[in-house]
Amino acid sequence: MTFALVFEQLLNGVQLGVMLFLLAAGLTLVLGIMNMVNLAHGSLYMVGAYFAISVSQWSGSYLLGVAAALAGTLVAGMLVEVVALRTLYQRNHLDQVLATFGLILFFNELMAILFGRSALFASLPSYLQGHIELFAGIRYPVYRAVVIGVGLSVAILLWYVVTRTRLGMLIRAGASNRTMVAALGVNIRLLYTVVFGFGAALAGLAGLMAGQIYTVQPGMGELILIQVFVVIVIGGIGSIRGALVGALIVGVVDTMGRAFLKPVLGSFLPTVAADTAAPALASMLIYILMALVLALRPAGLFQARG
Amino acid sequence: MRKALLWGVLVLALVALPPVAQALGQGFYVDLVRRIMIFAIAAVSLNLILGYGGMVSFGHAAYLGVGGYAVAIFAFYGVNSGPLQWAVAIGASALVALAIGAVSIRTSGLYFIMITLAFTQMLYYLGISIEEYGGDDGIRLKARSEFPLVDLNDGLQFYYVVLALLLGSVYLVHRIVNSRFGMALRASKSNEARALAIGFSPYRYRLTAFVIAGAMGGLAGALLVNQVNFLTPEYMHWTRSGEIMFMVILGGMGTSAGPVLGSFALLLLEDILANWRDPRWIGEHWQVILGPLLVLAVIFFRRGLAGIFQKSHD
Numbered sequence: 001m002t003f004a005l006v007f008e009q010l011l012n013g014v015q016l017g018v019m020l021f022l023l024a025a026g027l028t029l030v031l032g033i034m035n036m037v038n039l040a041h042g043s044l045y046m047v048g049a050y051f052a053i054s055v056s057q058w059s060g061s062y063l064l065g066v067a068a069a070l071a072g073t074l075v076a077g078m079l080v081e082v083v084a085l086r087t088l089y090q091r092n093h094l095d096q097v098l099a100t101f102g103l104i105l106f107f108n109e110l111m112a113i114l115f116g117r118s119a120l121f122a123s124l125p126s127y128l129q130g131h132i133e134l135f136a137g138i139r140y141p142v143y144r145a146v147v148i149g150v151g152l153s154v155a156i157l158l159w160y161v162v163t164r165t166r167l168g169m170l171i172r173a174g175a176s177n178r179t180m181v182a183a184l185g186v187n188i189r190l191l192y193t194v195v196f197g198f199g200a201a202l203a204g205l206a207g208l209m210a211g212q213i214y215t216v217q218p219g220m221g222e223l224i225l226i227q228v229f230v231v232i233v234i235g236g237i238g239s240i241r242g243a244l245v246g247a248l249i250v251g252v253v254d255t256m257g258r259a260f261l262k263p264v265l266g267s268f269l270p271t272v273a274a275d276t277a278a279p280a281l282a283s284m285l286i287y288i289l290m291a292l293v294l295a296l297r298p299a300g301l302f303q304a305r306g
Numbered sequence: 307m308r309k310a311l312l313w314g315v316l317v318l319a320l321v322a323l324p325p326v327a328q329a330l331g332q333g334f335y336v337d338l339v340r341r342i343m344i345f346a347i348a349a350v351s352l353n354l355i356l357g358y359g360g361m362v363s364f365g366h367a368a369y370l371g372v373g374g375y376a377v378a379i380f381a382f383y384g385v386n387s388g389p390l391q392w393a394v395a396i397g398a399s400a401l402v403a404l405a406i407g408a409v410s411i412r413t414s415g416l417y418f419i420m421i422t423l424a425f426t427q428m429l430y431y432l433g434i435s436i437e438e439y440g441g442d443d444g445i446r447l448k449a450r451s452e453f454p455l456v457d458l459n460d461g462l463q464f465y466y467v468v469l470a471l472l473l474g475s476v477y478l479v480h481r482i483v484n485s486r487f488g489m490a491l492r493a494s495k496s497n498e499a500r501a502l503a504i505g506f507s508p509y510r511y512r513l514t515a516f517v518i519a520g521a522m523g524g525l526a527g528a529l530l531v532n533q534v535n536f537l538t539p540e541y542m543h544w545t546r547s548g549e550i551m552f553m554v555i556l557g558g559m560g561t562s563a564g565p566v567l568g569s570f571a572l573l574l575l576e577d578i579l580a581n582w583r584d585p586r587w588i589g590e591h592w593q594v595i596l597g598p599l600l601v602l603a604v605i606f607f608r609r610g611l612a613g614i615f616q617k618s619h620d
Contacts, residue, residue, distance in 0.1 A: 037416055087605055093416055094362050098555055099604040101548045106597030113591050226427045226544065229420040237416055279435040287428035291409050294421065298413050 004138050009259040010252065015144045015213075017251025018151025022206035023224060024231045024243035025158055026199025032238025033175040034192055036085065037093050039100040041228070042221025043107035044080075044200045048073045048207025049216045050111055053122045062125040069208035070201050077200020081193050089192070108218040117218060122211035147209050154202065155244050162240060171195060175238065227254070230290045236300025245301060250286050257285040312563055320469055324462050333461070340465045342573045343472045344529045349553035349565035350475045351522030356551070357559035358483050359515045360495030364419050365406065365426030366550045369399040369520045371433060371542030373527020378537040379439060381447050388451035388458075395528035396521045402429070403520020407513045426542055433539030444538030451532055458532055468529055472566070475522055480562050482518065491515050556603060558610025567611040575599070 027041045051072040056065025084103060088096050124143055131139040162168035170191055173181045182188045207221075214220065231250050235242025262278035269277070293301065320339070327335040348370060355361040376395035385391070410421040434442050450458040458464045482488050494501040494508030501508050531537050540546070549572065557568025579592035588595060 031416065037419065084601055084605075091604075093419060094356075094551075094555070095604050095608075097362070097364065097419060098548075098552060099601045101545075101552070102597045102600030102604065104597070105545075105593040105600070109591050109594035109597065113587070113594060222544065226424060230424050233417060233420050233424065276436075276438070280432055283431035283435050284428050287424055290421070290424060294409055294413065294417075298417070300417075 006260075007138055008140060009255055011140055011148070012144065012259075013252030013255035014248060015148050015151075015251070016255055017248035018148050019206045019210060020224070020228055020231050020251055021151060021244050021247035022154060022202045023228045024235070024247050025154075025240055026202040027228060028232050028235070028238055028240065028243045029171070029195055030199050031232070033171060033195060034089055036089055037096045037100070038085065039097060039222075039225065040080065040103040040107065041199070041203055042223075042225030043104050044073050044077055044203040044221070045207040045210070045224065046107065046111060046216075046218070046221035047076055048204025049122075049211045049220065050115060050120075050207075051204070052208035053120055053211050053216055054115070056122070062128075066208055069204050073204025073207070074197045074201040077203075078193050078197040080200075081196040085196070086189070086192075104222065107221075111218045119215035119217040120211075121215060124212050143212055147213070150205070150209065154205070158240055167194075227286065230286050232300075233290055234293045234300060236302040239300070239302040242300055242302030249289070253289055254282075254286050257282040261285075309563070316563065316566065317473065324465055336461055336465055338573075338577060340461075340468050341530075341533055342569050343468045344526055344533055345550065345553065345573060346566045346569035347468075347472050347475050347529065348523050348526040348550050349557070349569050350472070350479055351519040351526070352550050353554045353559055353561075353565040354479050354482065354522075355512075355515050355519045356554055357561070357564070358479075358488065358495065359491050359512055361411070361512060361516065362419050362551075363422045363516075363519075364544070364547050364551065365422035366519075366523055367542045367544070367546035368402060368406065368426040368429050369523025370527035370530055370546065371429060371539070372399045372402050373524035373529075374531040374537045374541050375433070375439065375527075376524070377451060377528045377531045378445055378447055381449060381451075382439065382445065384448075386449050386452045388453040391451050392525065392528045395524045397524075399524025399527065400517050400521040403517045403523075404513070407516035407520070411509060411512050411516060423544060423547065426547055427544060430539050430542040430544070433542060440538070442539065444536055444540070447531055447535045447537060450535070451528070464532070471525065471529070475525075476562055476566065478522075482515075483562075487511065487514070552600060556607075556610055558612030561610070561612035564610055564612040571611060 023041065023045060027038065030036050030038055030041075048069045052065040052069035054065075055068035056062050059065070080103065084099065085096075088099055091099075128143045128146060130142050132142050132145060133139050160168075162171060170181065170186055174186075174188055174191055178188060181191075206224075210216070210220070210224075227250060228247075231243060231246040233246075234249060235244070235246030258279075261282045262274055265274035265278050265281075320343070323339055324336045327333060348366060351369075352363065352366045355363055373395035376398050377391045380386070380391045380394065406422065406425045410418055410425070413421060433439075439445050450464075452458075456463045456467055458467065483492070490501070490506055490508075490511045493504075494506075494511060498508055527541065530541065553568035553572050554565050555568065556571050557566065558564035576592070576596065579595055580589060582588040582592065
């Protein structure tokens with residue numbers, strides 16, 4: 001276990017954390033503002049990944065694929081909101097869970113019809129291949145570094161939009177008192193649609209970046225979505241800051257657990273025991289972490305106001 | 307009266323089904339209905355906490371898995387005693403429910419939904435990572451559970467065992483809900499603050515109900531692994547939890563017949579769509595039809611099937 005290896009895995013953890021954050025940010029905004037639980041958020045992530053792969057393969061341009069994925073998920077998100085989800089804001093969480101569960105079945109199967117069930121792999125343009133040398137002896141893939149950079153930039157941008165702009169002010173106002181904001185003459189329905197669309201685009205951004213790291217296939221959205229739920233439970237519903245902290249914690253803990261639990265356990269347990277226990281424990285680690293956080297703070301680390 | 311009539315028709319139909327199906331040469335339906343009834347047991351148990359207790363558990367598939375693993379692991383080591391296997395299946399599910407419930411019932415609303423989902427996913431990954439018992443690929447059940455008087459290898463006997471257990475589960479939940487305990491459980495659903503003010507803590511009642519439901523779910527798991535002779539972590543897949551929830555909702559939650567009707571409605575619909583041959587793509591991609599149907603059901607069909615048979619209270 002060299003320092004370089006630990007450092008590389010730490011960065012991989014941050015990279016996973018950043019992806020989780022992009023999903024958690026959109027989900028937590030929708031949860032916090034519209035009090036709406038949207039299981040189909042993972043489907044938008046999947047749609048983003050498919051958009052990026054198919055458009056960049058068709059056009060031969062990676063950047064065109066990126067643009068198509070962002071625009072496509074933005075439009076898809078707003079469409080889903082207007083057609084199906086809008087009627088569910090006034091319903092209880094149970095109805096929302098069930099209806100969006102139905103949407104997931106639809107989207108997963110739709111992707112299977114359009115692109116088949118087998119996994120797709122996206123290729124990278126030459127300028128994103130290769131490694132960069134961070135400092136003496138420590139090299140890191142360019143692409144993963146870019147993912148981290150993009151994710152952290154989005155985090156800063158989101159913070160700026162929510163706390164420093166008029167749109168952000170409306171979003172916060174809508175979260176604390178919907179009726180009052182509507183009475184003041186703001187078109188709250190439009191605001192909701194816009195917020196939903198941007199949340200979808202963030203999920204699409206995560207999806208288009210995921211294509212080169214993970215496999216793209218129907219159902220990919222739900223695997224990550226459940227981890228995103230863990231992030232939100234740890235961070236606190238409705239809190240963007242909580243989403244960022246929670247995502248980084250979950251990303252790092254999960255990655256480090258998978259990479260180092262076996263050697264660590266092996267240092268004091270018999271090899272056979274460590275080999276069986278480590279993968280099981282590593283895959284359960286973030287859920288155990290969630291249970292611990294809940295035992296200490298039932299409403300998450302950063303409870304949003306209201 | 308209408309309720310008694312509904313139950314009479316339902317039970318009669320289920321008792322009469324196997325001889326009728328076999329006389330018509332459609333023995334396949336015995337197998338299908340047996341599978342549906344096993345899921346109905348899981349739905350009945352979820353209804354106890356979801357319909358009467360107001361706890362939106364998105365992780366009920368966990369107990370199917372725990373029950374299934376208990377039976378399959380015993381069978382793996384050549385221990386086929388049914389009473390032992392099933393007792394452990396029920397006991398282990400109750401323990402898992404106690405652990406999950408103890409943490410998640412401290413929270414409510416959205417947190418509760420997400421946490422029950424997350425814990426079930428944890429068990430799912432645990433199942434995948436245990437190579438000893440098949441990991442991802444699952445494990446074949448070498449022999450069905452062995453009981454002194456009945457033989458589960460006989461499709462008919464197994465059918466009536468499942469039917470009896472289903473009716474027993476419905477009766478048990480009915481008794482629980484109408485007992486003092488059930489009153490307290492329902493009271494804490496409809497008004498938690500008032501329940502606290504009267505002087506009882508909803509937590510203990512909820513947790514007890516959660517454990518009972520988990521144990522019944524474990525029984526369903528033990529039955530399911532005997533039904534399909536195969537165990538995979540897919541038993542605990544989150545879509546399973548969603549399906550069981552849908553059974554309760556489609557049938558009408560908080561009613562005794564609802565979960566049973568809902569299981570039949572959902573699984574028969576799935577079966578019809580999956581076997582659709584004209585045009586062929588529907589059979590292959592039936593979920594693309596089922597998904598929007600479910601969305602429509604949630605939006606427009608709020609009272610569930612049992613609501614049709616009940617007088618409107620509105």
